[in-house]
Amino acid sequence: xxxxxxxxxxxxxxxxxxxxxxxxxxxxxxxxxxxxxxxxxxxxxxxxxxxxxxxxxxxxxxxxxxxxxxxxxxxxxxxxxxxxxxxxxxxxxxxxxxxxxxxxxxxxxxxxxxxxxxxxxxxxxxxxxxxxxxxxxxxxxxxxxxxxxxxxxxxxxxxxxxxxxxxxxxxxxxxxxxxxxxxxxxxxxxxxxxxxxxxxxxxxxxxxxxxxxxxxxxxxxxxxxxxxxxxxxxxxxxxxxxxxxxxxxxxxxxxxxxxxxxxxxxxxxxxxxxxxxxxxxxxxxxxxxxxxxxxxxxxxxxxxxxxxxxxxxxxxxxxxxxxxxx
Numbered sequence: 001x002x003x004x005x006x007x008x009x010x011x012x013x014x015x016x017x018x019x020x021x022x023x024x025x026x027x028x029x030x031x032x033x034x035x036x037x038x039x040x041x042x043x044x045x046x047x048x049x050x051x052x053x054x055x056x057x058x059x060x061x062x063x064x065x066x067x068x069x070x071x072x073x074x075x076x077x078x079x080x081x082x083x084x085x086x087x088x089x090x091x092x093x094x095x096x097x098x099x100x101x102x103x104x105x106x107x108x109x110x111x112x113x114x115x116x117x118x119x120x121x122x123x124x125x126x127x128x129x130x131x132x133x134x135x136x137x138x139x140x141x142x143x144x145x146x147x148x149x150x151x152x153x154x155x156x157x158x159x160x161x162x163x164x165x166x167x168x169x170x171x172x173x174x175x176x177x178x179x180x181x182x183x184x185x186x187x188x189x190x191x192x193x194x195x196x197x198x199x200x201x202x203x204x205x206x207x208x209x210x211x212x213x214x215x216x217x218x219x220x221x222x223x224x225x226x227x228x229x230x231x232x233x234x235x236x237x238x239x240x241x242x243x244x245x246x247x248x249x250x251x252x253x254x255x256x257x258x259x260x261x262x263x264x265x266x267x268x269x270x271x272x273x274x275x276x277x278x279x280x281x282x283x284x285x286x287x288x289x290x291x292x293x294x295x296x297x298x299x300x301x302x303x304x305x306x307x308x309x310x311x312x313x314x315x316x317x318x319x320x321x322x323x324x325x326x
Contacts, residue, residue: 008105008299008300009105010031010032010033010297010307010309011029011031011032011034011198012031013027013029013031013295016029016031016290016293016295019290020290020291020293022293026293027293027294027295028293028294028295028311028316028319028320029295029309030289030294030295030296030297030308030309030310030311030320031295031296031297031307031309032193032198032274032297032309033140033166033167033193033271033273033274033309034192034193034196034198034273034309035193035194035195035196035245035249035273035310035312036196036309036310036311036312036313036316037196037245037248037312037313038195038196038197039195039196039197039231039234039235039238039241039245041197041231042231042234044227044230044231045230047226048225048226048227048229048230049226049227050226051226052222052226053222053224053225053226053229057226057229058077058223058224058229060229060233061077061224061228061229061232061233061236062075062076062077062204064232064233064236064237065077065189065191065204065232065236067236067237068169068236068237068242069175069177069178069189069204069206070172070175070177070178071177071178071180071187071206072178072181073177073178073179073180073181073187073206073207073208074180074181074206074207074208074209074211074212074213075204075205075206075212076204076205076212076215076216076219076223077202077203077204077223077224077228077229077232078202078203078204078205078215078219078223078224079201079202079203079219079223079224080190080191080192080198080201080202080203081164081166081188081189081190081203081204082106082203083201083203083219083223084188084203084204084205084215085106085107085110085188086110087215087218087219088107088110088111088132088162089110089111089113089114089116090114090214090218091160091186091211091214091215092131092132092159092160094114094115094116094117095116095117095130095131095132095159096116096117096119096129096130096131096132097111097116097117097118097119097130097131097132097133097134098118098119098120098121098126098127098129098130098132098133098134098158099118099119099120099121099133099134100120100121100122100123100124100126100127100133100134100135100136100139101120101121101122102120102141102142102301102302103134103136103139103140103141104136104140104164104166107134107164108120111132116132124146124150124151124154127154127157127158127161128154128157128158129157129158130158130159131158131159131160132158132159132160132162133154133158133159133160133161133162134161134162134164135151135161135162135163135164136163136164136166136167137151137163137164137165137168137174138167138168138171138174138271139269140166140167140271140274141269141270141274141276141297141299141305141307142268142269142270142276143167143269143270143271143274143276144269145171145174146174147174148174148175148176148179151163151176152176152179152182155182155183155184155185158184159184160184160185160186160211161184161185161186162186162187162188163176163185163186163187163188164188165177165187165188165189166188166189166190166193166203167190167193167194167271167272167273168189169189169193169194169195169242169246170194170245170246170249170250170271170272170273171246171271171272175187177189177206180206180207180208181207181208181209182208183208184208185207185208186205186206186207186211187205187206187207188203188204188205189203189204189205189206190203191203191204191232191235191236193273194242194245194273195235197231197235200225200227200228200231200232201224201225201228202224202228202232246272249272249273249310250272252310252311253270253272253275253310255317256275256308256310256311257275259320259321259324260275260277260308262324263279263285263324264280265277265278265279265285265306266278268305270307273309273310274307274308274309274310275307275308275310276305276306276307277305277306277307277308278304278305278306279304279305279306280304281303281304282298282299282302282303282304282305282306283298283303285306286298286306288323288326289320289323289324292319292322292323294319294320294323296308
């Protein structure tokens with residue numbers, strides 16, 4: 001597999017503004033899978049901004065994450081799930097990596113840059129024999145899910161299995177976080193997507209003690225900010241908000257699917273944070289939305305695919321509906 005220049009991502013609002021104008025605050029950015037109704041940030045103490053985080057504070061964040069992810073496995077907080085991805089090539093000697101795709105493209109890019117032998121495969125069984133196997137569950141961008149038992153069955157057949165659960169918060173039954181202490185298993189979690197606070201740059205890795213110790217050593221003594229600790233501790237223990245948000249996202253996904261059907265777009269898949277549709281012409285659909293400052297995600301390798309995150313406020317839903325109705 002060869003790296004294909006700069007990698008595509010959602011959230012590239014700079015490009016949208018260059019092409020279609022408007023200020024960042026004028027846009028509804030539906031190109032990401034980030035919850036547009038974020039957890040309330042609340043007050044953050046002056047000390048959280050001015051002092052280096054203490055070990056006790058970082059451990060409190062770890063315990064809050066273990067609570068949210070229903071796991072007692074060793075855990076380390078990092079600057080987003082992306083920070084864990086950047087460190088993956090250093091966890092083991094270079095070898096053969098297999099990635100279940102199509103999926104989030106940073107895995108291939110990071111591993112190729114570290115001179116790993118990287119192959120994308122289309123089925124779970126094809127990961128067998130890899131030194132490093134990567135599965136995103138639920139998958140981005142098509143929402144494909146894999147049963148925990150099927151992933152665990154793969155463990156003895158690979159050197160290390162990395163399961164990226166960045167979109168699993170609203171569907172905890174798919175998570176292997178409770179099993180993360182098993183040898184050869186590493187779980188990555190994103191805080192920013194479900195909690196709608198991607199700018200905080202917070203994520204976690206859960207795994208066996210040796211892997212987590214290695215990641216902690218590589219990430220240094222202060223891997224996350226004091227503000228991230230304060231906000232993360234509150235949000236990760238707010239079970240009522242998480243339950244209500246999961247229910248709202250489920251309802252909103254049905255609502256968005258109905259709007260897409262009216263456009264004759266076919267649902268390919270998705271998660272509770274984004275939907276993927278097959279359209280007659282995704283670039284034309286993206287431009288139609290962008291002319292009213294609504295940004296979406298398209299894919300060079302699948303020119304019919306359009307991915308939309310879920311609008312947040314009722315005003316955003318109204319604006320999207322009006323644009324689609326034109």
